[in-house]
Amino acid sequence: MAKSGRDEPEGRPTGHDVARAAGVSQATVSLVLGGKWQGRVAPRTAENVREAARALGYRPNLAARSLRTGRARTALLVVPALTNDFFAGVYTGAVEVASAHDFGLVLYPSPEGTAPARDPFASARAALDGVIASSMAVESLAELRAGGLPLVMLDSDASDADAAVNFDVADGMRQVARHLLGLGHRRIAHVASAVDSWTFTVRAHALARTVREGGGSLVRTERGELSVTGGLEAATRVLTETGAAPDAGRPPRGTAPPTALVCDDDLLAAGALKAARRLGLRVPEDVSVTGIDDVAVARAVEPELTTLRLPATGMGAAGMRALLGVLDGEKEGDRETVLPVTLLPRASTGPAPTG
Amino acid sequence: MAKSGRDEPEGRPTGHDVARAAGVSQATVSLVLGGKWQGRVAPRTAENVREAARALGYRPNLAARSLRTGRARTALLVVPALTNDFFAGVYTGAVEVASAHDFGLVLYPSPEGTAPARDPFASARAALDGVIASSMAVESLAELRAGGLPLVMLDSDASDADAAVNFDVADGMRQVARHLLGLGHRRIAHVASAVDSWTFTVRAHALARTVREGGGSLVRTERGELSVTGGLEAATRVLTETGAAPDAGRPPRGTAPPTALVCDDDLLAAGALKAARRLGLRVPEDVSVTGIDDVAVARAVEPELTTLRLPATGMGAAGMRALLGVLDGEKEGDRETVLPVTLLPRASTGPAPTG
DNA sequence: ACGCACACGTTGTACGTATAACTTCCGGGG
């Protein structure tokens, strides 16, 4: 079988094989397939080369290319969790832009959203040209920088990165607050993220300020892990310790009970719905609940969540574009992109209970 | 700046830099750091080399290594969805084994669980040594094979792959069926997956057979997309069209209403819970519901789901091990690994209603 | 005293690509 002539070269065809088939040199093949043959190779010849490459099923050896050029045309996307479809959206957006520029995108799910493993390349060991990191803790950010790679931060403080893409989350929180104020709510509680990254700090400030300016007050803040159970626990604390739940035993401690719960993401909000139900409170008749992100669960729960839609795919796309810009050595000033957010009023918010 | 002596070599240190620092040749560096220096290099020298490498922060150039060896020490994991934490578990298990063998693992989320993009390498463009694919449609499997890469299938038909890892899902379905039969249920409905892959076919057969053998009957099968809304729709059809829901308008069409809904995964089951609630049925008093997978939502919904725990991380780990075995050229027979599953009885199943 | 084996390395090369530098051909202006 293997002895039948060696016109069939060992394994995968290389640029030399294509060159031989097209009757040119390997250098010409590289020029043509690399796209920079204008004025250097006759159109007819170029077509021959492309034809031969197609016929042989030629695929450039990425390792060789990468070795020669020093760049891998691959980026790393660091996300805190795979299971949150918000980050799935970020990935989708980023991979679309990447593909359009013939870039690869490798996904690294940083466990717990905190620190990537000692070496992010241990699992995503492909050679990388840059990193896009989402919602990271500060120390792990430093580790990434230590790699010397260009870094784009998503939804985070921009100061330590080469570029940043953020949501206008302050505006979003203002929209949420005004929505609730418009429904008559005056006593509002904040179910916040337990981790203390930039985006959550901004949310808290914008919420507090807008509520105060609108004549309401932020009666309580409880922090919880960004999950349904985290929301359940935090919201339970809010509702029982403020006396919002009628039969919770504990008396209110000076503060009147909130009529609305603003949650830092949809998972927390879903947990808050569970907490309310367990405590015998109806949503939205007794208490209103809002989320952020507009992930799938926002519409899966009952009642469906009023939430902020954050353009996740837009953020991924913008992040990838920003990274490409940095890699192209752009010195332009738009190092920070801000994306608008939209309030989606649904069934989990309603008029504040009278009294 | 740049003129200050060239004792500082351009960019990242290479094996030659390490060699110079350690007073040996680059070949020796390669031998030592490659681990195969036993009897070829003096222990003292080896230690010197390692020391120099550490001091310089040497990192082998993966592109060069890959070019030289022809292997990338990187595998691709294809999963249908990022948002399902079952697959997150698979990834976790696989990456653990990969890291232990100094392998990289690149994640490719195949949109919709059906076909990976025309070229899986377009997004995960790292050079690959093999592929681990989970729950794929048949035609896309053929595309993967066309790449000529070793392929390990997870939870799928083993015939077309170099190795396979499966759950003992037939046994699992028997456990579910016996659990329900033991609670007195005799009329059972199956909320099945809309996609028709191997694992779901097996589930359906095992369920039907065990129910029949236990003196019950499978009164209905409805298919739905593997999501909460898919489950909501399919379960609604089951409950209304069989007359299980009292005020659903449509009369039963010859079949008595089911008292239990066996769902092909936890998302479907969560949707079924919603459907039951909307139709005024209590779970488990009026109807019992079971899921499969034991993902986070199984405990997030009310009541918590009785479900089958499938060892997702175990599957990922076994898959990676199998791939490594294939790459090492093992001819051994254990091309198929079968993992046991466990029934977790929780609050969504109870005694069948009398009458 | 001679060589021979063994321990300890080194030299050389190839992997496939991109690109700088060089060649060759040809037509036209001086």
Add this chain to the structure above:
DNA sequence: CCCCGGAAGTTATACGTACAACGTGTGCGT
């Protein structure tokens, strides 16, 4: 008629690594 310049390619080389094939020196047997 000669030379010059552009078009159309080609030749040569380097990227950093792994490994096969070669040196060296030292101790030991005979």
